[in-house]
Amino acid sequence: xxxxxxxxxxxxxxxxxxxxxxxxxxxxxxxxxxxxxxxxxxxxxxxxxxxxxxxxxxxxxxxxxxxxxxxxxxxxxxxxxxxxxxxxxxxxxxxxxxxxxxxxxxxxxxxxxxxxxxxxxxxxxxxxxxxxxxxxxxxxxxxxxxxxxxxxxxxxxxxxxxxxxxxxxxxxxxxxxxxxxxxxxxxxxxxxxxxxxxxxxxxxxxxxxxxxxxxxxxxxxxxxxxxxxxxxxxxxxxxxxxxxxxxxxxxxxxxxxxxxxxxxxxxxxxxxxxxxxxxxxxxxxxxxxxxxxxx
Amino acid sequence: xxxxxxxxxxxxxxxxxxxxxxxxxxxxxxxxxxxxxxxxxxxxxxxxxxxxxxxxxxxxxxxxxxxxxxxxxxxxxxxxxxxxxxxxxxxxxxxxxxxxxxxxxxxxxxxxxxxxxxxxxxxxxxxxxxxxxxxxxxxxxxxxxxxxxxxxxxxxxxxxxxxxxxxxxxxxxxxxxxxxxxxxxxxxxxxxxxxxxxxxxxxxxxxxxxxxxxxxxxxxxxxxxxxxxxxxxx
Numbered sequence: 001x002x003x004x005x006x007x008x009x010x011x012x013x014x015x016x017x018x019x020x021x022x023x024x025x026x027x028x029x030x031x032x033x034x035x036x037x038x039x040x041x042x043x044x045x046x047x048x049x050x051x052x053x054x055x056x057x058x059x060x061x062x063x064x065x066x067x068x069x070x071x072x073x074x075x076x077x078x079x080x081x082x083x084x085x086x087x088x089x090x091x092x093x094x095x096x097x098x099x100x101x102x103x104x105x106x107x108x109x110x111x112x113x114x115x116x117x118x119x120x121x122x123x124x125x126x127x128x129x130x131x132x133x134x135x136x137x138x139x140x141x142x143x144x145x146x147x148x149x150x151x152x153x154x155x156x157x158x159x160x161x162x163x164x165x166x167x168x169x170x171x172x173x174x175x176x177x178x179x180x181x182x183x184x185x186x187x188x189x190x191x192x193x194x195x196x197x198x199x200x201x202x203x204x205x206x207x208x209x210x211x212x213x214x215x216x217x218x219x220x221x222x223x224x225x226x227x228x229x230x231x232x233x234x235x236x237x238x239x240x241x242x243x244x245x246x247x248x249x250x251x252x253x254x255x256x257x258x259x260x261x262x263x264x265x266x267x268x269x270x271x272x273x274x275x276x277x278x279x280x281x282x283x284x285x286x287x288x289x290x291x292x293x294x295x
Numbered sequence: 296x297x298x299x300x301x302x303x304x305x306x307x308x309x310x311x312x313x314x315x316x317x318x319x320x321x322x323x324x325x326x327x328x329x330x331x332x333x334x335x336x337x338x339x340x341x342x343x344x345x346x347x348x349x350x351x352x353x354x355x356x357x358x359x360x361x362x363x364x365x366x367x368x369x370x371x372x373x374x375x376x377x378x379x380x381x382x383x384x385x386x387x388x389x390x391x392x393x394x395x396x397x398x399x400x401x402x403x404x405x406x407x408x409x410x411x412x413x414x415x416x417x418x419x420x421x422x423x424x425x426x427x428x429x430x431x432x433x434x435x436x437x438x439x440x441x442x443x444x445x446x447x448x449x450x451x452x453x454x455x456x457x458x459x460x461x462x463x464x465x466x467x468x469x470x471x472x473x474x475x476x477x478x479x480x481x482x483x484x485x486x487x488x489x490x491x492x493x494x495x496x497x498x499x500x501x502x503x504x505x506x507x508x509x510x511x512x513x514x515x516x517x518x519x520x521x522x523x524x525x526x527x528x529x
Contacts, residue, residue: 097301102374
């Protein structure tokens with residue numbers, strides 16, 4: 001398993017914000033979802049990894065080598081930002097010339113095939129496309145040189161459900177080759193539930209959790225406790241947490257109940273069969289980890 | 296660097312036709328309404344200067360503006376090109392476009408001259424036209440001077456655009472030119488009143504050297520742009 005990109009101890013200081021010793025890695029064969037609230041530092045991290053901003057501390061390795069300033073390592077990377085940033089007045093067919101000049105492995109036929117499969121007319125200018133079409137065009141441009149790594153900053157933001165599904169299908173197809181990987185930041189956690197293998201959550205510049213998605217969606221749960229049940233849970237915190245990397249049980253109080261994030265909902269159900277436990281979503285997991293109180 | 300030049304030319308392509316057309320019409324209008332004197336061919340010289348300054352400068356300004364507003368400057372930085380190549384590519388484009396426009400202008404203005412020379416045989420009111428070696432030399436010189444002015448303007452514009460992006464840089468560019476005019480005027484007055492010689496006369500005698508100052512400013516601004524763009528956060 002190759003490391004496609006790896007950031008270690010990444011620090012970036014702005015006035016009123018600090019990206020604080022962030023570590024992240026995208027191994028081959030993995031889709032890493034990068035989540036967090038607005039202003040948590042996700043885009044800063046992605047930009048730093050790509051060399052668009054410089055980190056104050058830390059190091060970036062791409063394909064197991066230091067990511068050099070010459071940018072040659074980006075031959076193997078495709079990037080899509082949250083809006084289509086291709087020049088608006090450029091004809092879609094002219095992007096071929098650009099791609100061919102930039103990437104050694106650019107494939108005109110692949111680009112044309114992507115345009116065709118996405119239903120993008122090649123004889124128009126970029127500005128005539130809708131937002132959804134623009135994002136698909138960005139993806140076509142990012143994929144046409146068959147990169148090993150895709151770095152996507154909220155690629156499905158602002159897309160309707162059908163367009164979002166199409167983008168996710170494209171990414172699933174891309175990942176059929178296990179030597180590839182994706183780093184994707186998104187607020188739409190249902191998209192990550194569909195494609196991600198690992199979830200990294202950032203809050204105020206710090207990594208809050210970095211765990212396999214299945215530990216959230218298949219294992220963790222939200223226990224809906226009455227107040228007396230919650231007291232019993234509090235008494236057994238240590239046993240509920242056994243074997244979990246989660247530090248402290250997180251809970252959110254409501255008027256008549258308390259929701260507790262439990263790392264293993266099956267073990268919890270065995271210990272507290274009277275308490276209702278729902279499967280956790282990434283949203284619920286993040287909400288409890290970021291906004292919940294901790295035992 | 297090749298990627299950057301191709302990117303710039305691709306950005307320029309949609310603007311090319313309208314820019315050439317607009318300034319060509321202005322130049323032709325000037326030639327058509329001015330009664331020519333073959334001793335100085337002033338209208339042709341001005342037309343050549345307009346074309347060689349306005350077309351490349353407008354194009355360079357426009358592509359810097361487009362890439363900034365569309366976010367292309369950010370996406371382009373994720374392509375496998377270094378920041379050094381980005382800057383050098385932009386300067387290469389500026390030089391390429393300026394000199395290509397110069398050659399095109401010489402050809403267009405010479406053709407116009409020949410057409411007007413032909414027409415003046417029929418309509419004597421148009422003035423005197425005789426495309427001698429001297430007249431051709433004047434067209435070439437004016438085109439070259441215009442190109443040097445463009446390079447001078449790009450030498451001021453590009454470092455600012457590299458540092459701030461064109462949206463922000465537009466304000467500083469305007470400020471830079473206003474300051475240049477004000478300080479230049481003050482300097483001329485100061486030299487005239489304190490050293491007792493007419494700067495304009497002195498500049499006249501240096502007129503064959505001054506255009507090269509534009510090239511020098513252009514070349515000198517390359518390391519500055521490299522330095523400014525190296526640390527820019529995109």
